[in-house]
Amino acid sequence: MRHAIAILALAVSAPLVAASVQQLPGAPDASRVTAGTYTADSGHSLVGWRVDHFGFNSYFGIFGDVAGTLTLDPANPAAAKVDVTIPVSKVTTASAGLTDHLLRAGKDGGQPDFFGPxxxxxxxxxxSVTPNGNRARIAGNLTLNGQTRPVTLDAEFTGAGANPMNKKETVGFEATATIKRSEFGVNYAIPMVSDEVKLDITVAFEKN
Incomplete structure (x- = not known):
């Protein structure tokens, strides 16, 4: 009798449990992507950076409010084009003193140590874009601190679907890259603070 009651209770509760499990609106399913032009969701797009500090450990910060566009056709991913801007003036670190150092003017009218105010x-x-399944190598030109250099991103398609807040079709990507800051005229404290800067990028684009 107890066994029968347990089975009945499970049968009744199972639909309720299933109903309580919400499906995420985004998934890495290329069939959800439609062709068109997308605009970066600045509130949910970040560029993280990481440098080695004195050979002891890594230090990292972020640039937020990424803006720009992505033109994408899932039938021809190699033809995709991306054009984004990153507001260097909005750099953020865990140290107010370091953030100020990144953005302060040079002493006595000289060049700033990093970016300046x-x-x-x-x-x-x-x-160019070279697709490989849900991944791609995106070659392009990065302009930073008045210098333009070629940079290649290793990118991954991470999700697509309708944003439940505004109903817009949304696609998401993550990417990594490594640059040398000396190539962009940011030379302060090399090699104590590494010349090599690792970038960790996450961007959501919403269809226009």
């Missing part, structure tokens, strides 16, 4: 936005413009 009014840095121009950085900009990445793709020149």
């Amino acid at each position: 009014n840095p121009a936005d950085a900009r990445f413009v793709s020149t």
Whole structure:
């Protein structure tokens, strides 16, 4: 009798449990992507950076409010184009003193150690896309601190679907890259603070 009651209770509760499990609106399913032009969701797009500090450990910070566009056709992913800007002036670290150092003017009218108080936005413009399943290598030109150099991103398609807040079709990507800051004229404290900078990028794009 107890066994029968347990089975009945399970049968009644199972639909309720299933109903309580919500499905995520986004999934890495290319069939959800439609062709068109997408605009970066600045509130949910970040560029993280990481440098080695004195050979002891890594230190990292972020640039937020990434803006820009992605033109994408799932039938021809190699033709995709991306053009994004990164507001260097909005750099954030866990140390108020370091953040101030990144953005302060040079001493006695000299060049700033890093970016200075009014840095121009950085900009990445793709020149080619080489897809490989849900991943791609995106070659392009990065302009930073007045210098333009080629940079390649190792990117991954991470999700697509309708944003439940605004109903817009959304696609998400993550990417990594490594640059040398000396190539962009940011030379302060090399090699005590590494020349090599690792970038960790996450961007959501919403269809126009």
